Amino acid sequence: MRVHEAGAIHAGVGAAPGWLRVPADPNALETHLWPGSVRRGDHGALVLGGLDVRDLARQHGTPVYLCDEDDFRTRCRAFADALPGGDVYYAAKAFLCLATARWASEEGLGLDVCTGGELAVALRAGVAPTRIAFHGNNKSVAEIVRALEAGVGRFVLDSELEIARLGSAAAARGLRADVMVRVNVGVEAHTHEYIATAHEDQKFGFSLVDGHAAAAVADVLTAPSLRLLGLHSHIGSQIFDPAAFEVSARRLVQLHVAARDEHGAELPELGLGGGFGIAYTTRDDPQAPAHLAAELGAAVSSECRSLGIDVPQLSVEPGRAIAGPSTCTLYEVGTVKRVPLGGGATRTYVGVDGGMSDNIRAALYAADYSCTLASRRSQAAPVLARVVGKHCESGDVVVRDEYLPGDVTAGDLIAVPGTGAYCRSLASNYNHVPRPGVVAVRAGRVRLLVRPETEDDLLRLDVE
Numbered sequence: 085m086r087v088h089e090a091g092a093i094h095a096g097v098g099a100a101p102g103w104l105r106v107p108a109d110p111n112a113l114e115t116h117l118w119p120g121s122v123r124r125g126d127h128g129a130l131v132l133g134g135l136d137v138r139d140l141a142r143q144h145g146t147p148v149y150l151c152d153e154d155d156f157r158t159r160c161r162a163f164a165d166a167l168p169g170g171d172v173y174y175a176a177k178a179f180l181c182l183a184t185a186r187w188a189s190e191e192g193l194g195l196d197v198c199t200g201g202e203l204a205v206a207l208r209a210g211v212a213p214t215r216i217a218f219h220g221n222n223k224s225v226a227e228i229v230r231a232l233e234a235g236v237g238r239f240v241l242d243s244e245l246e247i248a249r250l251g252s253a254a255a256a257r258g259l260r261a262d263v264m265v266r267v268n269v270g271v272e273a274h275t276h277e278y279i280a281t282a283h284e285d286q287k288f289g290f291s292l293v294d295g296h297a298a299a300a301v302a303d304v305l306t307a308p309s310l311r312l313l314g315l316h317s318h319i320g321s322q323i324f325d326p327a328a329f330e331v332s333a334r335r336l337v338q339l340h341v342a343a344r345d346e347h348g349a350e351l352p353e354l355g356l357g358g359g360f361g362i363a364y365t366t367r368d369d370p371q372a373p374a375h376l377a378a379e380l381g382a383a384v385s386s387e388c389r390s391l392g393i394d395v396p397q398l399s400v401e402p403g404r405a406i407a408g409p410s411t412c413t414l415y416e417v418g419t420v421k422r423v424p425l426g427g428g429a430t431r432t433y434v435g436v437d438g439g440m441s442d443n444i445r446a447a448l449y450a451a452d453y454s455c456t457l458a459s460r461r462s463q464a465a466p467v468l469a470r471v472v473g474k475h476c477e478s479g480d481v482v483v484r485d486e487y488l489p490g491d492v493t494a495g496d497l498i499a500v501p502g503t504g505a506y507c508r509s510l511a512s513n514y515n516h517v518p519r520p521g522v523v524a525v526r527a528g529r530v531r532l533l534v535r536p537e538t539e540d541d542l543l544r545l546d547v548e
């Protein structure tokens with residue numbers, strides 16, 4: 085669905101979407117949507133990592149991102165275990181700070197960065213440079229030089245210009261840089277659907293179908309300062325259909341074989357990217373990493389077998405599937421409005437103290453979320469609610485459709501699960517709202533990972 089430019093008030097007035105069921109008990113948690121340690125305590129409030137969210141709100145304010153460290157680490161390990169002979173890079177763009185870079189490294193993962201800024205955080209966190217993969221479709225010369233000098237383990241190349249840039253920067257330093265070539269395989273995949281096209285009209289990678297990918301392989305193989313590790317593709321995000329990955333992997337293997345047949349190049353690796361979907365609502369049914377890896381491995385193996393080659397070492401780069409479910413956002417309710425929809429129906433607008441500045445995904449992609457009343461249990465009957473932010477946009481929606489107890493009121497806390505990926509990392513200061521802090525909880529202990537911004541922070545760049 086496209087969001088109307090004028091905002092959500094014009095975009096689909098009516099009842100609840102078909103997938104949303106009226107809950108028998110609006111206090112009940114759909115546990116698979118929540119970080120592993122979340123439960124509703126006997127007092128009725130949510131408990132995360134053994135801590136009552138009301139206390140966390142008192143100590144750290146709202147909105148606040150609450151991250152379950154064990155959940156994040158467990159998801160890292162699940163991917164690492166799922167690919168025993170392969171490699172896993174955490175896609176830092178999902179959510180990067182010193183702590184998450186360290187957690188991913190400690191759990192054995194490499195880090196995928198795609199800007200000088202992400203690289204700086206990774207290096208400051210002490211991530212081994214050899215475990216960093218440098219992505220991005222427009223790496224500047226300065227970024228390339230910095231990454232080379234830091235000893236970054238691999239570059240994922242995205243254009244002819246970049247092959248030349250990295251080739252000469254490495255040659256000038258007497259280095260040989262390990263690289264992968266990012267291939268645009270013509271598989272367009274988003275959420276539950278994918279399209280396998282002959283072309284994909286997008287900025288990333290070298291096109292497979294028009295021969296640019298094969299030409300890039302040839303160019304890299306003849307550049308003395310570059311060493312080609314293998315081919316790479318990343319086909320989209322929040323993907324549920326394993327067939328999308330399979331088609332992509334098979335197409336990649338065909339180019340991998342062509343590199344051997346035409347150039348005698350035995351490429352040791354194959355990078356299958358990230359994009360593994362997570363559950364934001366009860367409609368989403370993601371696969372476990374072990375299952376995904378088994379399917380991907382089987383697709384690559386069968387393609388390799390039929391082409392008579394050894395199976396290369398596989399790597400994946402999950403971002404959302406690690407960071408997303410580990411975190412929920414806690415908001416305080418400020419206003420509640422009942423808006424008549426016609427035909428006797430009403431929608432309850434629940435205004436919270438954040439919004440599109442801390443989670444732009446609903447406004448940007450019409451993403452769906454769920455939520456629950458977090459500070460207490462309620463006996464009130466559920467009402468169809470829309471949780472909205474405090475920004476000057478009618479499209480400033482946090483949770484488009486959810487059933488909340490009908491007595492939800494100012495001062496209540498609302499928690500939204502699945503906000504660990506692409507929320508803090510896409511946060512803004514729209515309306516001069518300070519960005520929330522990120523707090524980690526683990527076994528009854530709390531730790532501030534990223535402090536909340538203050539009004540002084542908002543003024544820090546203004547020149548008097």
Ligand SMILES: Cc1ncc(COP(=O)(O)O)c(C=O)c1O
Nearest residue numbers: 175318321358359401402403404
């Ligand atoms: C090259 C690459 N790898 C991995 C990812 C991570 O995707 P996700 O967070 O959906 O797993 C992205 C996301 O944009 C990407 O561009």
